[in-house]
Amino acid sequence: MLRSRWLALPLLIINLSATAQTNSIESEHAQKTLEIYRNIVEVDTSKTKGNTLRVAQYLGDQLIDAGFASEDVRVIPKDDFGVLIATYRGDNSSGKKPILLLGHLDVVEALQEDWVRPPFKLTQDDVNFYARGTIDNKFGVAQLTGTMIRLKKEGFVPDRDLILAFSGDEESGMITTRMMAYEMPELVEAEYALNSDSGGGSLTADGRAIDYSLQAAEKTFATWEITVRNPGGHSSRPRDDNAIYELASGIKAIEAHRFPVMWSEMTLSYFQQVGDKLGGELGDAMVRFAYDPEDEEAAARLRTEPSYVGTTRTTCVVTMLEAGHAENALPQSATATVNCRIFPGVSVADIEAELRSVVGNAEAEFVLLGDPTESPISEIRADVLAAVGHAVHSRYPGLDLIAYMSSGGTDGMHFRKAGVPTFGVGSIFMNPDEKFAHGLNERVPVKAFYDALDHWSIIIRDLTGS
Structure with a gap:
């Protein structure tokens, strides 16, 4: 049987029933994350609109309102775009370098006359949320931001710093990504990065989980x-x-x-x-x-x-x-x-x-x-694999985690090139045939949104908890 050296790493055996958290649609965390999701999806952040700075400021304000120190939340303009860099301060008890948490605020263009539903209005039916960016990547941005707010309100103190780094033009020139990866040494000092813009689970048409893919390389x-x-x-x-x-x-x-x-x-x-x-x-x-x-x-x-x-x-x-x-x-x-x-x-x-x-x-x-970026493969870490396995198995016990190479490009390529191992560990589970990122009528299952609410919390607590 063919096995990759990355996949032979042991997974920790964890009592999921004792650690998994239940989120109802009415929970404070669910409602706050949905509020953030709706607000950022309904802003057209395609490259010609100049709205990523506006969204970065909104998210920064949400974090400050939740208890982040204002000096730890930076909204930085770069040309026509904006980025958000926010540091969740740890107690440094582990003596380890920070962990980067990546996402991007921009989306590709969407013409309203081509869509069945308005592309920049979050709508839903019994199955899906619809709008540009519902998957790519405002799903990840909302889930990460909501999780940071949740952990802060719960009084969680990580054993090292966590740094949110949301770029403003991943879908076009990656000017802001290059700035973060090559001009901000405090970011590339991170031990590794976790990217919300790649990775995730695959479901069959009838909802059966096939596997979870963890991105370790990209073309x-x-x-x-x-x-x-x-x-x-x-x-x-x-x-x-x-x-x-x-x-x-x-x-x-x-x-x-x-x-x-x-x-x-x-x-x-x-x-x-x-x-x-x-x-x-x-x-x-x-x-x-x-x-x-x-x-x-x-x-x-x-x-x-x-x-x-x-x-x-x-x-x-x-x-x-x-x-x-x-x-x-x-x-x-x-x-x-x-x-x-x-x-x-x-x-x-x-x-x-x-x-x-x-x-x-x-x-x-x-x-x-432009300037194409050739990036290396990131060797899978046992601690990351175990933490992601815990999050995945809280939803789908025993599901295989598989390292893969992404055919699409993400901000991860620049951080890998800058020397930061980067892993795509997104929280979406859905049928690949239903993914319309960059296409017409982009959507994400409503169930996938609510099922993802514990994903980042489990991973962060496992990697930085005492």
Whole structure:
């Protein structure tokens, strides 16, 4: 049986019935967390609105009202964004370095005319809450902030400092993240970070728990603009060389291209364990891939699954187009934005070279946007695994915890690069097919919200309690 070295660590045996706390919808903690959730979800914090500073200030005020010293709550503007850094003071009895608790305040854009429900109004039915950010990442921000308020009111004193660090532009340039990770040494002195923006549990359509995934690595996020230029001319005088057509040929080539299958010890272990739990045709493909990643049929089957294809290879997809300047003119330029999620260990330069070869147009211009960050894998810690296991098993006894590599990018990449081991230990349990983060009609199960209320409290008490 294939096992990862990360997953062989022992879990503590804990009397869950003695430590698990029950939260009703009417409890003070539940009501306060829902109030915070509603208030921050209903502020449009997409990159063009400049509202993350407003949300950071609101959250800071909530913490101060709960008993945080004003000097321990910092709201910091950075360009058009804002961050919140709040320190929950411990007694330092352990002599250990602080623990960072990560989240982000911004969301991707959402157009009201495209949504069935208003994207920046928290609505619900019998099953779900709906709004942009209900999952990504205002769920984690609200749960963490609510937990800090709860612990403060209960008089809990950790044996070291806890530092909330909420960034303001994780979904765009990560300017604020870079500031925190590379310009604020007091943050990167932390022993490790726990990220609310990744990790979490998977449920089947009928609500059966499959596993809990603990993020220990993520792919490199890189975006190129590929531009084809042409002298253009009058649309009544078509010519064989047309910038849009030439770019379209390159786009179709990217669509058809398959980057090579790749794997690590962690991803193989992930597929073996998830496949055993999932069963069926897809589960069988996972297990076969785990034991033989060169099984082309198994790899091809996994490629058809949006939730899992990113774990098997580098992916590049065209996400935006811009072309032409007038309806009666031949296009003088056409640009495609291509976003890639690169498997750890593969350089950005190598992927650009492969894309150039795939597009096959020597005149096409490639512009790499931003500064892609290649980050290492964080080795799983026994204490973190045990604490997260306690929180998970309070809801789903005996459920497997599986280390995984995220195909999406988070603030964690910068903290890992800065030398802070970072683990995604989010509190959501839901069906992966129901996740619409970044998409239309983003939602989260109401049950998942209330079931998550003890998650962070259990983890923090286990890691920093006496």
